Amino acid sequence: MLKYTEKIVETAKRLLAEEKVDVFIGYQKGTVPMMNEPLLVNHPDKADTLYWDNFCGLNLCNYLTKRTDKIGIIANGCNSRNMATHIIENQIKRDQLYIVGIPCEGMIDHRAVVRAVKNREILNIVQEGSTFVVKGKDFEETFEKQKFLQSNCAVCRHRNPVLYDEMLGDPLEEQTDVNPYGDIEKIEEMDSEKKQGFFQRLISRCIRCYACRNSCPLCYCPTCFVDESEPQWVGKSIDPTDTLTFHFLRAYHCAGRCTDCGACERVCPMGISMRQFTKKLNKDTEELFSWEAGLDPEKRPPLDVYRPDDYNDFIK
Amino acid sequence: MTEKIFTKEEWSGALETLKEPYRLFGPVKDGDFHTFMPLDGDKKPDFDYENSRLSPKTIIYPESERMFEYSLDETDDDAHILKESPKDYSPCAIVGIRPCDVHAFQIVKRNFDNPEYQDPWWTEHFESAILVGLGCNNPCASCFCTQVGGGPFHETGLDVLLFDLGDNFLAKALTEKGEAFLEKIQGESADDAVLKAAEDLKQSSEKKITAKVPTDQLKDKVTIELFDAPFWEEVAFACLNCGTCTYLCPTCWCFDIQDEVSGKQGDRIRNWDSCMFPLFSLHGSGHNPRAEKFQRVRQRFMHKLKYYVDKYENGVQCSGCGRCVRYCPVNIDIREVCKLMNDFA
Amino acid sequence: MRNKEGVQLKNPYLPYPVRIDRIVTETEDKSLKTFRFVFLDPDDEEKFAYTPGQFAELSIAGKGEIPIGIASSPTERGFVAFTVNKVGLVTSHLHNMKEGDIMGIRGPLGNWYPWDEMEGKHVVIVGGGFAFTTLRSSIIYMLDSENRPKFADISVVYGARSPGMLLYKDELAEWEQRDDINMHITVDSTDDPDWKYNVGFVPTITEQKITSAENAIAIVCGPPIMIKFTQPVLEKLGFSPNRIILSLEMRMKCGIGICGRCNIGDQYVCKDGPVFPLAQLKTMPGEY
């Protein structure tokens, strides 16, 4: 995976030097382990800090909204799908983007790594092929990447960019034998009381910092419903019903748009699995409307179209 | 002042008996991390920890707190008139709190308890608390308390300081409140060898903090020059404008006030707020002095590292706990920003 | 809470209960109303001792609080008055309330116009739109027979979009008749053939009517655009930045410098302001 760093730097330099793009958006290596910082480069000389590894879990599409310049940007499967969604929703124009595609083996779940080393402080992580070495003050352990993928990456069916102007590597074989909705099916089997308990516990730690909302490229409304005062749809304290309302509506706003990039879960400071909301919608849109978000910038999203013979069984 | 040594088992036993005179709070393992919780029922504290995810400011300054309550029932004589909500200000003890988080209380006290106005809830909660700190034997790589006027065994603001000496704790009373707390615990008085071991521990721990975060030049910078510095857009680029940094920060104190009505019963509640949110400074007219992301990011750093420095002449509004460094989803590192500001010419 | 001597102190967030005594609709579009409040406990009126330029939080149970400049003058006894523009949740609700309804006032808050410094000087008041409220308070205060001798000439430039949008019309007419205050009322435009005052923007009228900055101090309160264009006019007239006094607005919650949102640099508009000399503002970040 690290091999991509060099290619990214080289590509960014070339694109900037040839003035094919005004800016290039990628990642730089973070100041703490397992954390990379999105970076905007506007000059070839500054492109050397660009970086890529299996901790680039933040969705770069966040940085496209409202831009008017010509942008070079790195995209793996899910990020490229969000770019397609942005194009569909008129948040960016296709010809503003020069998409540098990366076939993605998946991002490593930083929480799983912390758990694996029993909460000992991690000082450095070195990635080598299919493994990575975790180093701390008095330990060094090697793990297999495949076993530590973020849960969304483990079941990813679109590892290759769906949209690109240039690819930095050979496409990976897509995973076809995965069940992306195993966890959702488990919840569906519960009775309503169990479901209520499950979701109340799930969000009980929420501090309403809105990191999930803000890390989501789909959340670009000028005024979010939580900030509306007339009427006020949801209270602002950490009251459990208000918190549930927030998570419910946030998820619903992503209906038919979510690419399951996992950024919301990755950024949550309290480790909440809010994808248990959005994935249900993904599952339903797939089952009812044969739709997966962001696969084609030319196709209208599921809530913007209909079929006369749509699912009608729930209506009296 | 008393210096007592007791085994960790004795300490655990003592905590059981201390539940009577105090509302006890301590770090409890809560899934993947630790949270300060009331030690009631069968909740057991875990002192083998780095630091809690949320800072213990939640005990003194809860994320959401009822301020007033009122009736909206017109048949009540006092309809529409606000009444103070009842609070439990009985003595509480926060055990195992890290010195950086205690330092943070000293920092925010200047805001909540100032010569002109005293915030009643913060002040009362704070005064009801005994702070039983636990020195850090192994500070994290992202900690920088020694750079901002604290240290892994910093005593200021603490009532008792605990040294983890392996099988034993050495407890040092630092105030009268702390003396009273320690009186309730059995233990032997510490001999010179123990005190020497504690001192060595402190020194070796301080040496482990290698981060250099100079703040010495901040005071002398001209506010509007720093405000107009060219680096803010770059610093802010990656920022998502979420509230992680401000909510996890032990020294962030901003809040919002909201009225909530349920039937004929109303409450005025205050909730933590964050300068990262556009609504924080949005005028009724629609004008927003900090409409852009970089302005809000600048506000956060300028407040902590310049405005506070100028206003209180007592250092920066940061205790070096490193939470924002560790948990910022996009790795905006206050240590780096501080360097930029301190070195700005 | 208690102070160090154990004396119960008032909770600074707790409003004084008041009754709405009178409501006057000020402007033709009905967006501005003046509310007169009477304290339920007469002792509270004493505790609410204020100085022109200060503001208070109007508190409506179930809706929230809003910071509004005090429009009455301490020389007017028995009530306090506020002129409120209908903008958001709280103000819209307030506009629908009736005389006799119970609500709360918290204050007085913030600083005030520099009355000590103004003594013996000519006072130039420049106001625009609905920001005229604390200026009304100031004019009433200065025109009070006990206070009037303390000040030299008083000149007022006050403008609104149209004649129907002027506040306190009866009082404006009354002040026009007096010879101890020079009134320069203006509107941006009007098709009223009977309009007998000025037509033009506030900065223009200020330039025409105010001729000297000699021994004078200017108090400016209005929308940002008016302040922006009035400032150079006053400076050209010779007002030094410390003789131009501005009153600022900001989103506020606590009103006592604790909740953190209304800062400009290290100054809180609610506690260290809302009144700032231009000289001071020039040393502060332009974030307002």
Next chain:
Amino acid sequence: MENWEPKIATFLCNWCSYGAADLAGVSRFQYPPNFRIIRLPCSARVSPKFVLSAFRHGADGVWISGCHPGDCHYLEGNYYARRKFALLKGLLEHIGLEAGRLHFSWISSAEATKFVDVANRVAKEVEAMGPARFFIKSRAEVA
């Protein structure tokens, strides 16, 4: 609880189901009194926020009714609404709303008898659920 009667927030399209309710009334048809009817220009006007708001304020059930597919006054509003509702119902029930609380129907303005029939079924199903406990916003649970 003995005297408990379910409260059902009912969103009716002005062009059809509302007319049906009207016709049912004029025709003196009997139907349960549990419905709090809110008239909307189209079933597509129903935002998920409305539904949530109803449950938050203590509604025991929500019933949304619009024009038959193909009969929308605005040509296709109900088609879009149907997709929105399918996902809404799915997600609400996923997080624990009991299946008998949220109802949808297509009823034209001529179908007073269908209106009464559906009203009876909805009232019965909601009543069988008992008083709502989930998603009700009562006094804030804060310190």
